[in-house]
Amino acid sequence: MRILADLHRCEGLGMCEAMADRYFEVGDDGQVLLLDDHPREQDRQLVDSAVKSCPVSALRLEN
Template sequence: MRIHVDRDRCEGLGMCEAMAHEFFELDDDDVMHLRDETPAEEHRGQVAAAVASCPVLALSLVD
């Protein structure tokens, strides 16, 4: 699985970071960076919940 970020949609709101800080990180300018673009399958539930929490639908999972 791979995390995909639509940079045109991302507003740096931080919901993903709050739910899965091991994989998402906002910098000082509220730009989101992926800490791990290809998380292990064992983290699918946590990452999927963080992806689903994005209020602007900027995140998706690609298998």
């Protein structure tokens, strides 16, 4: 599993970081930074929820 971020869509709203700060951080430039783009299998549900919480659909999971 891999997290992909579309930085052209990202508005830096931080929902992902609020839900899964081990994997996401909004930088000073207002763009999401992937801290670890290959999450552990036991974190799949957490990361999936964080990805789905993005109001601009800038994140997705790839298997």
